[in-house]
Amino acid sequence: QSDPYPNALNTIMVKFAVNFDVDQGAVHEIQISGLSSYATPSNSNLSILESSSPMMPAAFESKGSWDATYGTLTVKLKGSLKQCAVYSLTFNVTNSPFGNDYSESRIYLRFQGVDTTRFL
Structure with a gap:
């Protein structure tokens, strides 16, 4: 996070890698959880900036769905997604009036046609 102070615009960067190839046909989205204590209202058009290493074609849409109630x-x-490639997603949210301490986030793969999620 870029700024933990109350009401501040906070740039969040989430970096991760997968330990197996993930085909878009099997996994249609990822869900990042553990993002609590933000004042940004829920919306389905939160801008996402993606980078990957080594440089690869974009793997994610440029907009995400933010759920303020659950912090996801x-x-x-x-x-x-390619095995061992490092993916980075960056987005902006506004901190609550109480600020925001670092919290541990989790990434879940959401498989096509499956109601449960898998922790990455």
Whole structure:
């Protein structure tokens, strides 16, 4: 996070890698949870900036769905995820009036046709 202070615009960067290839046909989106204590209202058009290493075609849509109630961000895949590649998603949210301490986030893969999620 870029700024933990009350009411501040906070740039969040989530970096992760997968330990197996993830086909877009099997996994249609990821969900990042553990993003609590933000004042940004829920919306389905939160801008997402993506980068990956090594440089690869974009794997994610440029907009995500922010759920302020549960502190989750859901981002749809538009390509496959490659084993050992490092993906980085950056987005902006506004802190609550009480500020925001660092919290541990979790990333879940949401498989096509499956009602449960898998922790990454």
